Amino acid sequence: MSKRKIIIDTDPGIDDAMAIHFAFAHPEIEVIGLTTVFGNVHTGTATRNALALVEMAAYTADVAHGAESPLVRSLNPPADYVHGAEGFGDVPIPDSETEPDSRSAATFICDTINQNPGEITLCAVAPLTNLALALREDPGIVDRVREVVIMGGAIDTRGNVSEWAEANIWCDPHAADEVFAASWPITLVGLDVTQQVRCDPADFHSLAAASPIIGGFLNKAVQFYVDFHRQRHDLDACFLHDPSAVIAITDPAMFTREAASLRVVCEGARVGQTVRRTSESRRAVDVCLGVDQDRVRELFLSVLKNADTAMAERKNI
Ligand code: BDR
Numbered sequence: 001m002s003k004r005k006i007i008i009d010t011d012p013g014i015d016d017a018m019a020i021h022f023a024f025a026h027p028e029i030e031v032i033g034l035t036t037v038f039g040n041v042h043t044g045t046a047t048r049n050a051l052a053l054v055e056m057a058a059y060t061a062d063v064a065h066g067a068e069s070p071l072v073r074s075l076n077p078p079a080d081y082v083h084g085a086e087g088f089g090d091v092p093i094p095d096s097e098t099e100p101d102s103r104s105a106a107t108f109i110c111d112t113i114n115q116n117p118g119e120i121t122l123c124a125v126a127p128l129t130n131l132a133l134a135l136r137e138d139p140g141i142v143d144r145v146r147e148v149v150i151m152g153g154a155i156d157t158r159g160n161v162s163e164w165a166e167a168n169i170w171c172d173p174h175a176a177d178e179v180f181a182a183s184w185p186i187t188l189v190g191l192d193v194t195q196q197v198r199c200d201p202a203d204f205h206s207l208a209a210a211s212p213i214i215g216g217f218l219n220k221a222v223q224f225y226v227d228f229h230r231q232r233h234d235l236d237a238c239f240l241h242d243p244s245a246v247i248a249i250t251d252p253a254m255f256t257r258e259a260a261s262l263r264v265v266c267e268g269a270r271v272g273q274t275v276r277r278t279s280e281s282r283r284a285v286d287v288c289l290g291v292d293q294d295r296v297r298e299l300f301l302s303v304l305k306n307a308d309t310a311m312a313e314r315k316n317i
């Protein structure tokens, strides 16, 4: 069976690292590239972190440096209280010896979709600026992409940066609104489902025991992330936001969906809110509103327990 070809647009980020290592270890996924953007960290740090994740896993994937600020609004400070100053909690990340691709993230997205018509799944787990810039650069990609899966938004639940807004949408609401206005097939994996999917410290210890290099790295990085969840949510666990989006690609049956056109509030107190739009015609988005959280968690752990084995096999090739 041919593998699902995906580009992950990312701001790594602790749960981004979980999603990326999950995708690298998954036998049915081929990660073609990582495109980077601001959000959890500045874009320069996101690019360095993406290169480090590729090297850690001995994976072959391009990294393309993306937008450094939102389309219209000013840049918010990085979410260092969630992901640490450098993105991976207290785990230091050395500079990579590998250079990123010479193209911008938006150009890389357009080129890759155009060279593989009908094959590329674009998985965005960060603010949507690169996707909006790719649409502006080549609007024809809407007909050539296979699917767009986005971690973002809060539809029937409260936000996580304000009562109304989820972080990825809030960081660049104008970009998100352009992405929802485009006529391409989108699945939205928002807080309605990602906050239902959780792993606790014992889960990450088990990953470290099974896969000391990659599981060990995630186990160390996640300490900071779990501390944030303890303080903010009174949880001795963390949400699997970004991994849930990757799992919605390979295992869509683990989620229930509703078709709805969406718009994003771009100004005012509710900036960043994702709302159902009824008055105008926009292509409907598949909005995930329910999840089999036990199966998603089990899949997450079972794939990542093999991460070091998958890496060793790649090194031997
Ligand atoms: C999203 O915001 C970031 O902090 C996470 O990496 C995730 O993509 C959750 O709201």
Ligand code: CA
Pocket (backbone or CB within 6 Å): 010, 011, 012, 013, 015, 016, 040, 125, 126, 242
């Ligand atoms: Ca992210």
